[in-house]
Amino acid sequence: MSKLKPFLGRAVTFLGLTGLGVGVYVWLTASGESPRARTKGERGQPVRVVVVNEVAAVPRVTGYGEVAASRSWQGVAEVGGTVIEMHADVQVGRIIREGTVLFEIDPEELELEKLRTVASAKGVRAQIAELETREQSTRASLAVEAKVLALAEKELERTQVLYRQGNAAQSEVETAEGAVLGAEKSVVALKNTLEELPAARRVLRAQLEEVNAGVTGAEIVLARTKIVAPFTMRLRELNVTTGQSVSSGQIVVVGEGLDVLEVTARLPIGGIDPLLPERPERPPPDPEPDAEPDSEPDSEPNSEPDAEPDPEPDSKPDSPSDPEPAPPPVARTGGGWFERIADAVTPVVRLRMAGVDATWPARFSRFAGVDPLSRTTGVVVELDRSQRRSGSNDVRLSSGMHVAVEFFGAPKPGCLAVPIEAVHDGVAYVVVDDDHLELRTLEIDWAQEDFVCVGSGLSPGDQVIISDVSPAVDGMRVVPTVDRFETERLAGLVGSSEDPS
Incomplete structure (x- = not known):
């Protein structure tokens, strides 16, 4: 009996603890809520945000x-x-001055052909x-x-007089007439000879002009x-040497000028549009002063209501009587x-390579059209000879270098800037x-590679979520932290962020 008492005590203790656990479980089940779940719901999902501010954004494209x-x-x-000389x-890479005689062909x-032509002229x-x-002799x-x-004639007259007087024979008269x-x-x-000589002289003078022209052509x-060399240049290619025969039309040397360099930067189609100044619309043409109020409207192509306005800012409206439409402004490069x-866009040429990060100021020159293969548009920028050396790294810009061209536009005020990764198919996650x-839902005013300027949908001071939220449910709790x-x-x-000049 004494051996059963410890066993009975442990059994009573186990039953008591089990009953206590069952009671706690029943109480928690009856309450209908979980303390852990409630704590997690009140905290929400941590997210990183940026505060939207209205700034003057600088559009740029590379x-x-x-x-x-x-x-x-x-x-x-x-x-x-x-x-022969x-x-x-004349070596590849050498600089040749204007007027230098590079080659002389035998x-x-x-010269023999010229001598033959000169002899013909003589x-x-x-x-x-x-x-x-x-x-002169004929005259x-x-x-x-x-x-x-x-x-x-005088002898004939005397003979005829003598013949009428009977002192001369008829044969003498006939001899005088002969x-x-x-x-x-x-x-x-x-x-007749004198009349023919001027025509012959004109023929010979025409021949002389022809032969003289041949002499001039031979010269x-x-x-x-x-x-x-037509201008000062650096030789880039050399195809002949002394003693080598060349044919007419063969390229013997290739040179490039030293005064101006240019880079044709390939940009995405429409990528430079945010940098361009606004194009003012052309005012409508003035009506004719003698036109009647109920007259028929002009049916010319440039007077239709849906005709495109001329984007040339300094162009003048067409005359109402001009039947031809205005020429496209792109054909007038000046x-x-x-x-x-050129005033609104500031291009900067940049060379990045191992141990080198050099920049050169450039200027806008012209558009180079669209490449159908790469589906990019070309923008040509120029650099003067004085700008070929970078002051920061003392690097000289030369032909053949592959460079980047960064285009900076004029600052545009009133931009509500948002990182590009914060926009999800036109929708932003905002913390209320x-x-x-x-x-x-946003309306994008204009976009860049890394950010967008929102036209509507946001206000200054809004907190936009930039971290990944999956799934993003409207109304879910979040814990925002400004990044x-x-x-x-x-x-x-x-x-x-840097001085583009």
């Missing part, structure tokens, strides 16, 4: 391209022959001189024959045996619209006052 000379030149052999500085055959001149001498002969004719006819024939022949072709773009998540790092990064992206 493109990539290759540096090239604005002017390039191909030295083409205009005549065939053997290269080449300048000592001119011997061309022959024609000799013929003209002979014709002039012949004309002298005509004067003599005229005197002979006069004497023959002498007169012979003299008249000589005079007529000489006059021009002879001058083409020398290939001269107009005021492009000047406004009672720490609940609210889904907001200082992301706030500073957004401020650097929106504002001008």
Whole structure:
């Protein structure tokens, strides 16, 4: 009996603890709520947010391209022959001054051709001189024959008088008449010769002009045996050397100018649009002063109500009587619209490579059209020779370098900037006052690679969630924390974090 007492005590203790546990479970089940679940629901999901502020955002876009000379030149052999002389500085990479004779092609055959042409010209001149001498001789002969004719006529008159007096025979009269006819024939022949000589002289002078033109052409072709640098350049390609034969039209040397470099930066289509200034609409044309109030409207293409306005800011409205529509402004590369773009857009050329981060200020030049393969648009920027060396790293910009071009626009005030990752298919997650998540539909004013400017849907002071929330349920509880790092990064992206000049 004494051995059963410890066992009975442990059994009673176990039954008591079991009953206590059952009682607690019944009480918790009857209460209908869990303390742990209630605590977790009150805290909500932790999220990172940024506070929306109205700022002046600087639109920017980055493109990539290759540096090239604005002017390039191909030295083409205009005549065939053997290269007999080449300048000592004609080497790839050397700088050649304007007017330097780079190559000289053997001119011997061309000089012989010129000599033949000159000889032909001398022959024609000799013929003209002979014709002039012949004309003088014919005129002298005509004067003599005229005197002979006069004497023959007088002799005929005396013979006829003697014949009527019976002192001369009929044969003598006929002989005198024959002498007169012979003299008249000589005079007529000489006059005909004098009339033919001017026409022959004109033919010879035309031949002389033709031969002289041949002499001039031979001199021009002879001058083409020398290939001269048209401007100061750096030689990029060399295809011949001394003693080598070249044919007409062969490219012997390629050079590039040193005054201006340019980069054709490839950008996404429409990527530069936020940087461009606004295009003012063209005012409608004034009505004709004598037009009646109930007259028919003008049916010209440029007077239709849905016709596109001319985006040229300095263009004038078409005259109401002009039947032709206004030409497209893109064809006028020197107009005021492009000047406004150059003032509004600040391009910076940047070279990043191992141990090098150099920048060069540039200027907008023109648009280069759309590439159908890469589906990008080209924007050409220029750099003067004085800007080719970077002051920060003393790096010289040269043709062939692959660089980035960063375009900075004028600051646009009133931008409600939000990181691009905070926008989910046009919807942002906003924290309302009672720490609940609210889904907001946004209208984007303009967008950049890293942020967007919201036109409507947000107000200054709103807290926008930038962390991943999955699933994002409208009205769910959240615990917001302002992300200082992301706030500073957004401020650097929106504002001008570096001097673009």
